[in-house]
Amino acid sequence: DQQVKQNSPSLSVQEGRISILNCDYTNSMFDYFLWYKKYPAEGPTFLISISSIKDKNEDGRFTVFLNKSAKHLSLHIVPSQPGDSAVYFCAASAVAGGTSYGKLTFGQGTILTVHP
Amino acid sequence: NAGVTQTPKFQVLKTGQSMTLQCAQDMNHNSMYWYRQDPGMGLRLIYYSASEGTTDKGEVPNGYNVSRLNKREFSLRLESAAPSQTSVYFCASRVTGIHGYTFGSGTRLTVV
Numbered sequence: 297d298q299q300v301k302q303n304s305p306s307l308s309v310q311e312g313r314i315s316i317l318n319c320d321y322t323n324s325m326f327d328y329f330l331w332y333k334k335y336p337a338e339g340p341t342f343l344i345s346i347s348s349i350k351d352k353n354e355d356g357r358f359t360v361f362l363n364k365s366a367k368h369l370s371l372h373i374v375p376s377q378p379g380d381s382a383v384y385f386c387a388a389s390a391v392a393g394g395t396s397y398g399k400l401t402f403g404q405g406t407i408l409t410v411h412p
Numbered sequence: 413n414a415g416v417t418q419t420p421k422f423q424v425l426k427t428g429q430s431m432t433l434q435c436a437q438d439m440n441h442n443s444m445y446w447y448r449q450d451p452g453m454g455l456r457l458i459y460y461s462a463s464e465g466t467t468d469k470g471e472v473p474n475g476y477n478v479s480r481l482n483k484r485e486f487s488l489r490l491e492s493a494a495p496s497q498t499s500v501y502f503c504a505s506r507v508t509g510i511h512g513y514t515f516g517s518g519t520r521l522t523v524v
Contacts (some may be wrong), residue, residue: 305452328511339416339502339515340455346437385454389511398462398506399470400513402455 299323300388302403310411315373317406319386322367326388330400331360331371334383343384344371378411383407414438418503418516422444425493425523433488433519435503446470446478446485449500449518455502461486463508491522 301320309315319329327348332340346353346360346369351392353360359372373380419434437444442463444466457470468472475497477489486505490497500520504513 300454302454330512337517339504339517340513341515342512345439345511391511398508398511398513399457399460400511401457402447404452404454 297322298337299326300386300401300403300405302384302386302406304406305404306407306409308409308411309376311378312375313372315380315408316375316384317371317373317384317408319369319371319403320367321369321388323388323390323401324367325390326401327411328389328391329360329362329369330387330389332385332387332402334385334405342386373408376408378410378412381408381410416505416514416516418501418519421517422520423490423522425490425521427494427519427523429493430489430491431493432490433503433521434485435487435516437505437514439505439507439514440483441505441514442483443468443506444480444518445504445506445513446476446486446488447502448455448472448500449502450499451516458501472514483498490521493521496524498523 331343333343334340337395359390362369384404386403415436421445445460446458459478464483503516506513
């Protein structure tokens with residue numbers, strides 16, 4: 297049972313345009329969400345996160361939106377650059393109760409390709 | 413600034429062989445994790461260690477064992493490798509209270 301789903305395996309955009317990556321989750325206990333970026337032959341690196349008490353978090357060209365009622369989050373990259381080409385994973389954590397021990401549940405990943 | 417170091421980077425095993433994947437972090441992090449990455453499956457948690465001296469099963473623990481040797485080191489052992497364990501393995505660590513992980517660069521394991 298995939299609790300975090302990224303239904304688009306790949307996304308292709310033109311340099312300078314907006315990239316929108318989507319993620320859905322089913323576990324209502326999740327209250328913290330993260331996006332990771334992964335280049336080939338490297339480990340994932342943290343990109344941006346959002347707590348369930350917020351609906352938007354911005355960091356430079358990257359913005360994450362959270363819609364709790366729809367159990368949906370999205371990552372917007374504006375403007376997209378060729379160096380953004382990578383695999384993007386969304387991840388979720390259930391912190392309430394203090395028993396999660398920081399375990400993250402990851403989606404399947406979306407391969408983003410930004411064309412010059 | 414080494415961060416999380418995994419060894420080896422690549423390994424080919426024959427079915428039934430055993431091996432240990434090593435992971436060490438130099439950031440004084442309390443919690444450490446082992447994930448595997450498979451195409452179309454994302455990253456799945458194998459085992460984790462919330463703190464030195466404790467280990468717990470994750471989502472896909474069968475066929476694996478772990479040892480939290482000290483605060484720095486968390487090893488993953490395959491006692492009898494199977495082709496289904498062909499994967500890329502990532503070790504990660506985090507500080508208590510911080511949600512994000514720091515990942516190692518991975519071990520690509522092929523079992524033939």
